Amino acid sequence: MEIDLNNSEFYINRELSWIEFNSRVLEEAKDVNNPLFERCKFVSIFNSNYDEFFMVRVASIKDQVLAGYDKADASGLKPSVLLKEISKATKRLTNKLFTTYEKLIEELGENNIHILKHNEYNEKQTEFIEAYFDKMVYPVLTPMAVDSSRPFPFLANKRLNLGIYLKSSDKKSKKKRFAIVQVPGVLPSLVKIPSENKNEINVTRMSDIIISNLKKLFIGREIAECAEFRIIRNADLTLEEEDAEDLLKSIEKSLKERQWGRAVKLEYSNTMESSMLKMLKKELDLDDSELYRMNVPLDLSFLGKMSQFSDNSEFVYEKYIPQISERLLRGDIFREIRNGDIFLHHPYDSFSTVVDFIEKAAKDPNVLAIKQTLYRVSGNSPIIKALEAAAERGKQVMVLLEVKARFDEENNIHWAKRLELAGCHVIYGLVGLKTHSKVTMVVRRENNEIRRYMHFGTGNYNDITARLYTDMGLLTCDEKLGEDSSEFFNMLSGYIKHTKWNKLAAAPDGLREKFEYLIKREIENAKNGKKAVIIAKMNSLVDEDIIKLLYKASMVGVKIELIVRGICCLKSGIEGVSDNIRVRSIVGRYLEHSRIYYFENGGNKEIYLSSADWMPRNLNRRVEILFPIEDENIKKRIIDIIKVYISDNVKVRIQRNDGKYRRVISRAKRKLNAQKYFMEQTADFQYN
Numbered sequence: 262m263e264i265d266l267n268n269s270e271f272y273i274n275r276e277l278s279w280i281e282f283n284s285r286v287l288e289e290a291k292d293v294n295n296p297l298f299e300r301c302k303f304v305s306i307f308n309s310n311y312d313e314f315f316m317v318r319v320a321s322i323k324d325q326v327l328a329g330y331d332k333a334d335a336s337g338l339k340p341s342v343l344l345k346e347i348s349k350a351t352k353r354l355t356n357k358l359f360t361t362y363e364k365l366i367e368e369l370g371e372n373n374i375h376i377l378k379h380n381e382y383n384e385k386q387t388e389f390i391e392a393y394f395d396k397m398v399y400p401v402l403t404p405m406a407v408d409s410s411r412p413f414p415f416l417a418n419k420r421l422n423l424g425i426y427l428k429s430s431d432k433k434s435k436k437k438r439f440a441i442v443q444v445p446g447v448l449p450s451l452v453k454i455p456s457e458n459k460n461e462i463n464v465t466r467m468s469d470i471i472i473s474n475l476k477k478l479f480i481g482r483e484i485a486e487c488a489e490f491r492i493i494r495n496a497d498l499t500l501e502e503e504d505a506e507d508l509l510k511s512i513e514k515s516l517k518e519r520q521w522g523r524a525v526k527l528e529y530s531n532t533m534e535s536s537m538l539k540m541l542k543k544e545l546d547l548d549d550s551e552l553y554r555m556n557v558p559l560d561l562s563f564l565g566k567m568s569q570f571s572d573n574s575e576f577v578y579e580k581y582i583p584q585i586s587e588r589l590l591r592g593d594i595f596r597e598i599r600n601g602d603i604f605l606h607h608p609y610d611s612f613s614t615v616v617d618f619i620e621k622a623a624k625d626p627n628v629l630a631i632k633q634t635l636y637r638v639s640g641n642s643p644i645i646k647a648l649e650a651a652a653e654r655g656k657q658v659m660v661l662l663e664v665k666a667r668f669d670e671e672n673n674i675h676w677a678k679r680l681e682l683a684g685c686h687v688i689y690g691l692v693g694l695k696t697h698s699k700v701t702m703v704v705r706r707e708n709n710e711i712r713r714y715m716h717f718g719t720g721n722y723n724d725i726t727a728r729l730y731t732d733m734g735l736l737t738c739d740e741k742l743g744e745d746s747s748e749f750f751n752m753l754s755g756y757i758k759h760t761k762w763n764k765l766a767a768a769p770d771g772l773r774e775k776f777e778y779l780i781k782r783e784i785e786n787a788k789n790g791k792k793a794v795i796i797a798k799m800n801s802l803v804d805e806d807i808i809k810l811l812y813k814a815s816m817v818g819v820k821i822e823l824i825v826r827g828i829c830c831l832k833s834g835i836e837g838v839s840d841n842i843r844v845r846s847i848v849g850r851y852l853e854h855s856r857i858y859y860f861e862n863g864g865n866k867e868i869y870l871s872s873a874d875w876m877p878r879n880l881n882r883r884v885e886i887l888f889p890i891e892d893e894n895i896k897k898r899i900i901d902i903i904k905v906y907i908s909d910n911v912k913v914r915i916q917r918n919d920g921k922y923r924r925v926i927s928r929a930k931r932k933l934n935a936q937k938y939f940m941e942q943t944a945d946f947q948y949n
Contacts (some may be wrong), residue, residue: 269337304566320495336391488533495522583611612727649683713743834918844916
């Protein structure tokens with residue numbers, strides 16, 4: 262009987278899969294093998310992930326429900342049902358957060374580090390806090406009364422607030438007055454306070470400092486109740502790009518609106534009385550499923566700052582210094598690229614090589630032009646500075662700086678304006694598409710000829726995240742790739758809509774077809790009795806058509822290894838459908854971000870790196886590239902890297918056939934943590 266691959270039982274909803282991923286992040290906070298402050302950071306990351314999930318994904322689903330959209334996804338869930346499932350799943354995970362936080366507080370205390378509440382200060386600490394409040398906090402605060410003449414204020418997204426009930430000045434009246442004090446984001450979330458023991462560290466949250474001094478804000482009034490709350494709002498920008506004559510102005514306007522989107526979640530402390538909660542629920546137009554009672558402090562991002570209060574090296578990861586090969590230290594980077602392609606595996610190989618490539622190009626009198634795509638850059642980007650310097654030296658500099666990169670829009674607009682002032686030709690992005698590809702092309706004059714040098718990458722040109730994310734890059738002067746790069750940048754800056762590539766594949770036109778061709782080729786090889794293997798490493802696997810092809814490949818015997826960090830809508834291990842597919846997720850010290858695609862090709866192995874995941878947005882609505890690895894030595898190194906990932910028995914989780922993940926409990930004598938292995942084994946690779 263023919264199997265129906267449209268069966269909803271074969272698919273996992275992307276939002277529920279994401280929740281499962283964030284649960285794996287929380288597991289790292291519980292793992293006692295991680296240093297204490299690093300575990301605190303994982304809670305902070307979990308918190309940040311959760312906020313963005315509600316601001317974007319949950320908000321989008323709620324928009325669908327309000328618009329009357331009622332179509333089920335591949336997993337069979339309609340938006341209205343999905344919202345209920347998300348609420349149940351996130352509330353279960355929030356309960357796990359409570360126990361994780363309590364355990365961390367206990368362990369911090371065992372190490373003489375205390376996060377004190379407002380009712381736990383001793384006399385000396387109270388004196389310090391009162392003085393600190395008067396000098397540093399009081400002038401910044403704005404108490405907001407809510408009554409018939411002063412309506413409920415519009416409170417900013419993610420900001421911590423104190424809801425306060427004040428007793429009436431008329432002692433006979435039981436009527437209470439309501440007021441709000443917003444905890445300013447410009448003030449530190451944690452403040453170090455005096456300790457009696459020199460070996461002890463005491464800190465307190467800014468909200469506790471304010472709570473302990475509320476009487477100074479409401480002189481003559483008695484505080485009846487004070488509770489913390491936080492609103493998460495819809496922060497997904499909706500741009501009518503076809504009608505936006507000026508994309509920059511359109512985005513700037515939308516950014517101002519982001520803080521004031523519709524509320525999608527209310528977090529409130531467990532001290533809040535029902536009358537205050539009822540009032541907030543009404544004012545924010547929320548239902549019970551969108552209310553989250555918190556038994557831990559709201560906005561746990563402050564835990565990520567614990568390391569600034571102690572220099573105890575046992576509480577943080579051992580410092581790792583990214584390596585630079587001897588080959589790249591010899592001098593002329595252009596000569597070394599001419600001698601053979603250079604492969605980079607970040608953060609183990611230093612990202613400074615990429616920065617050096619662009620800085621050298623900016624200074625080199627033989628370089629005529631630099632063209633680059635930028636998606637996310639750091640706040641003090643050396644690459645931006647190099648591009649400015651190149652333009653000021655008279656070189657042709659073209660930059661596509663994607664101003665629609667979510668939550669980096671404001672930063673990118675700032676850089677775009679700076680680059681323009683320096684004389685660069687800046688493209689803000691393409692109508693209807695996000696440019697997510699990572700490409701740099703340097704055009705250099707050599708012996709009365711022109712040679713093109715390229716850098717292709719899987720990750721952003723961001724020198725900060727390059728120390729925290731795993732990514733891969735290729736430096737090459739391959740002539741055919743150079744021709745492709747020129748066509749690619751001409752496509753971005755001009756009116757070319759489609760071109761025939763030599764070696765690259767690009768989205769939105771051609772990348773999906775390339776992946777489909779490569780998978781179908783493995784299917785044919787398996788049918789013909791040849792060895793057929795697909796190994797793919799990515800951030801997310803969502804695309805239904807790709808998943809169906811992978812199921813078809815598995816059904817004819819193609820062995821498929823998937824290393825998917827986050828969302829995975831494919832179910833492995835379904836009898837007769839995905840028996841030959843195994844899905845792994847690795848969550849560790851570094852965020853796994855590289856995209857690797859391996860195809861056995863009947864023994865003539867092909868390896869590609871890409872900026873794209875297997876998601877509809879990457880294949881249909883973004884400008885992405887896929888580039889081949891052709892140097893045999895680099896191929897071997899990447900295959901070795903893949904083998905290490907597949908052999909990880911410390912940080913890996915294996916997907917079960919119900920879509921849940923289990924951590925591998927290995928009885929092997931040798932424990933293999935892939936990321937730790939790469940740190941220890943990174944060596945100089947010479948390419949002949």
